[in-house]
Amino acid sequence: MNLTVQEFIEEYKTQFQTMFAYSYEEGTTEQHYTALGIFIKNYLSRHWKETRESYIKEGAKQVYYFSMEFLPGRQLRNNAYNLGILDIIKEGLTELDLSFDSIAEAEADPALGNGGLGRLASCFMDSLASLSIPGNGNGIRYQYGLFRQKFVDGYQVEVPENWLRNRNVWETRNNKSTCLVRFGGNVWLEPNDKGYYEAKYENTLNVLAVPYDTPMVGYRNNKVNNLRLWSAEIPVEEEANYHTLDEIQPISEITQVLYPDDSNYEGQLLRLKQEYFMVSAGVQSIIRHFRKYNVPRKNIPDKIAIHINDTHPALAIPELMRILMDEEHLTWDQAWEITQKTCSYTNHTILREALEKWPIDMMKELLPRIYMIIEEINRRFVDYHLPLYGERITWQTAILQNGVVNMAHLAVIGSHSVNGVAKLHTDILMSDVLKDFFEIYPERFNNKTNGITQRRWVHLANPELTALIDEKIGEEWKRNPAELKVFKGFEQDEETLKQVAEIKLNNKKRLADYIEEVKGIQVNPRALFDVQIKRLHAYKRQHLNALHILHRYLEIKRNPDKEVVPRVFIFGAKAAPSYVYAKQIIKVINSIADLVNNDPDIGDKLKVVFFENYGVSLAEKIIPAADIGEQISLASMEASGTSNMKLMANGALTMATLDGANIEIKDFVGEDNIFIFGLTDKEVYELKANQSYQSKELYETNEQLRRVLDALKDGTIPGLNGEGSAIFDSLVHYNDEYFVLKDFESYVDAQNRADALYAKPMEWTRKSLLNIASSAPFSADYTIKRYADDIWKVKQYFTGDEG
């Protein structure tokens, strides 16, 4: 199917007219977006169908990635690019006097996730399709995504994200594949005359799960996988029982809104409903689909892999058990063997307060049959392990503990594989968080360092850099990222360095224009652009960044004539609506921005920009323009990080603690090409263990630090209402849980080293080039290959039709 520009123009005009009964010249940008989206969806539908059919025909094993969150980003450009028709479309639209860029911006960015975990799921979907691996996503079609963030007087305000307001062109409602999900009621087992027990239900709340399928387009390989998102509705047969909005509410609320707190598990009943709803619908539809393979049920693990993205979908384990026993009539032992072989689990956080533990009473009432099964899994686990491992280990690893269901324990016990998302993180799981399990099941544990898709984050976000790399080393790196290392050969080539620098400057100019447009702040594109973009959390230490900015400000005020390397500090971060401390940090940074940006003594030397509503689309604008990527979490706390990988791949130098994947980044790029500072994970553990840290002493003895901290509460920063003092108190009087003060000096040191380097543009750009050229190992394609080979045992599936 080779589309020509003329064909596109003709087909597009017809498409537009068919949809809107107007000629294209009269269309709004939004209408053009819709028409173009539908055009592309029609174009790919044949591959979508053929991909699905070929997997069945070949009896290919398929992986199902279960995740409560996906953050796909806008899909128009990405789909056109992966289909290989982006340039044709752009040319055609230009001939029609339409702007592709504005049309693409009209798409809503589906914010169906909180942060790293959801974006990783979407990078993985892109890689699965691009590697021709039969891989499906399974999640929730939230009616409202993660809240839209606004700043009012520097405070975060949350506004509903109604991303479905306009038509979602990518999804297909699939009425043929609905499932029924049951909640509550009474359940009992009854022997029947066929020789097995039957599960009987009464008084259940029945919810219809309706799948909406979205194409996941592979990169120029004619493969289109499926992302299935479920929506909750009233079962058609029961419609007559529902009369008022109040009666409908318990059903419609299930898929209404994404939980916006990714750091604090709260035990909300509705969240548990969401989890079971998604899992039950997903597992039912998999088992239904499996029948098409016509192989015995014991072969399920040869045809299906279910991946559990963090513990949120861990009920897939008892749900699969339920279906295999109650509906397929297998014995417990048969069902358990299949379940364990089918399921695998990734842990994404060691934050204790984020680990899910559901009250037993809640689970029992909402999911009586599932709870019975969990109880039995737990009973068998304890019975088997008590004599082998003794009381301590057995009770510490049990699923049921102190009135709660420990979901991580359920996930580990019911899976054949448990992985962390960076080397250090996996080591911490094995030596600390899950160490008793590591003793019982050492063979289950493995590391899979995260990755990102270069297609979205480099090829599309940074087209100039991509063209330069193509020109220097050819296009092979796009299919085979390892080739990128060839670019290292240009580190001494002055012309290439100049080109790399110029591209960065162009990207910075574009971002500067955008900053002026949306924030009304003028920044100098030649200043060093220093970027921290991620969820706001104390452990990620945006406040350490803020203290450094304050420090710079005070230094400039003290020595107005001293030459400094001008910097623009750029932030993007949402705080969980109930996370008071995180919101205080936002307010403080916004107030520092007001102070700094409006001080005539400061001028271009220092600017602070805090973007509203950080998300995938904003990231695509910021990342190509970054000189420094801030990765300054307290060592041991950040499981991996993925913005570190995106920023590096776009030539930012990393300012980092030895945490998460930063360590691997340092190993690949070399320690001369990264700024490392701060405590190591071991030092953090020691300080915690011997309780010797006294942050107040640092405040009292370090004059430089004291000056900065005092500025938080002495009126230096305008517009604060106690937020500065709150942060001051946490750092000085409540002993600084995340060792911000302890790392301050070494952070400032590292920042000074960055200044010195930036003053030598060629040296800086050489290191920037080395970062770009060393970023290949963080391609999600490699990560996914390792999941496919080591965990899922699924094959790349070539049909000779790869295009």
Ligand code: 26V
């Ligand atoms: C946690 C919770 C906890 C309770 C209720 C709702 C909820 C929703 C989301 C989460 C996710 C927290 C885990 C997470 O996002 N971890 C991040 O995963 C990234 C991908 O592996 C990784 O790069 C980040 O370091 C890690 O913080």
